[in-house]
Every structure is written in structure tokens, then in C-alpha cells.
Amino acid sequence: MMKYSEAAKLSAKDIKEKVAVLKTEMFNAKFSKHTVGVEKSHTKRALKKDIARLLTALNSKKN
DSSP, X not given: OOOHHHHHHSOHHHHHHHHHHHHXXXXXXXXXXXXXXXXXXXXXXXXXXXXXXXXXXXXXXXX
16 A cells, blocks of 8 residues: 555656556456455455555646
8 A cells, every 4th residue: 555655756657657557456356356256355445545646646746
């Protein structure tokens, strides 16, 4: 889990790369939940929150 203060220290390019990776992980978590079943059901929620933190940090850098 990433804190906002950690996300704010990253550059815009790094944030975009990290968001892309987390979105891929979230897709895989959703896919595996419906096919196999997930051992850790909280991962999807944690990934969504991390993506939101990164996008918030990215938007604050733009302004």
C-alpha cells in the first residue's frame, strides 16, 4: 500500500507507469477472482485506492 506522500515524490512519468502497472494487476485480480477464486479478497480494493492516490498526486502536479 502506497502513501500519498510517497506518490507525491514521484515524477509524472513514474506515476503514469505505476498506474499502468497497477491497472494491469487489478485486471488480473478481477480475472482470477472469477475463474479460480482469490485467496486475498482485499487486493482489489487496495489496488483501487493506490491508483486513486497516484492519480490525485498526478493531478496536483499539473496544477
